[in-house]
Amino acid sequence: MHHQARFVSEVSDALIGSYQEPEPIKRPGQLLATDVKVTGQPLDPTHIGRIIKPRELVDVIELTPLNRSETILYNQLLAHAWNNIRTNPVHKVLKASLRGSHESNDRLHEAFDKLMGAWVKVRARDPQTGAMATFRVHLLGTNKEEEKDDGYFYYTFPPDLLAVISQSKAWATIKSHIMYALRSKYSIRLYEMIERRIGLVKQHEEFTIDEFRGLLGVPNSKLERFADFNKYCLKPAMEEVNHLSDFTVSIAAIKNGRAVQKLLVHWFRKSAEELRKAHDEREKSRIGRSERWRGAATIHVIGAE
Known part of the structure; x- marks a missing residue:
């Protein structure tokens, strides 16, 4: 009964779409990301929650690459603060609520240090001039972290980042139970990227290789050959997102001669039956997934040599 009720809730969320219903006092075009509330229990991997992540943080370029755990931790901190992010300068959260199944805070200490030193590039409209600009900011x-194991973590967001977030009019509604199910940082970034776009009229977008690498958070020194990028990043991320999320992604490589120049990305909502299959897959053990999914993701090639 629990699994069935959870599935019905997930399907309802997926079929309604990424955007929550606007507050009645504002028209959709006037709605800001900070007007939309985080719901459920997004810090708990065993429960359903919805995290609001503004476009500027979804399409961020990491100057300090984060791993999967650090990416999830930042989403948790953002979610915990979100409903009061415009009014509270300081937020606090129990460390125990951030460590998942781990009994120790050791990983948290390292992740807090990494996030504190993480630089990103954010493209947004300058609140002062109204012109588009690239901001280089800390995440x-x-x-402040209390030393006791069951203590609190107190944190803030940089003023420049808050200024960008406060004016954002586009966002992704991240389903936390899907985020936790994804085992790769690249899968999470691809999921967030499509979740931000799934509510748009268009269903495809073209990217250069460098643009897409940046959006997925691939470090400059890694997977430099397209063959490696495709094998170790694109295909595994597509497999996870297509099997575990509530939409399907397809990617085509556009070639000019022998070189891949661009990627054409399409996204589609899943049917109720496809959503059920995704739900069932999330409920299964991770053991054996690679065998069940073998060869499921294919990058199509457009253009002749």
Whole structure:
């Protein structure tokens, strides 16, 4: 009964779409990302929750690459603060609620340090001039961690980042139970990227290889050959997103001669039956997934040599 009720809730969310219903006092075009509330229990991997992540943080370019755990931790901190992010300068959260199944805070200590030093590039409209600009900002501001294991973590967001977030009019509604199910940082970034776009009229977008690498958070020194990028990043991320999320992604490589120049990305909502299959897959053990999914993701090639 629990699994069935959870599935019905997930299907309802997926079929309704990424955007929550606007507040009645504002028209959709006037709605800001900060007007939309985080719901459920997004810090708990065993429960359903919805995290609001503004476009500027979804399409961020990491100057300091994060791993999967650090990416999830930042989403948790953002979600915990979100409903009061415009009014509370300092947020606090129990460390125990961030460590998942781990009994120790050791990983948290390292992740807090990494987030504190993480630089990103954010493209957004300058609140002062109204012109588009690229901001180079820290992801996390000043913070304080109580030393006891069951203590609190107090944290802030940098003023420049808050200024960008406060004016955002586009966002992804991240289903936390899907985020936790994804085992790769690249899968999470691809999921967020499509979740941000799934509510748009268009169903495809073209990217250069460098643009797409940046959006997935691939470090400059890694997977430099397209063959490696395809094998170790694109295909595994597509497999996870297509089997575990509530939409399907397809990617075509556009070639000019022998070189891949661009990627054409399409996305589609799943039917109720496809959503059920995704739900069932999330409920299964991770053991054996590679065998069940073998060869499921294919990058099509457009253009002749």
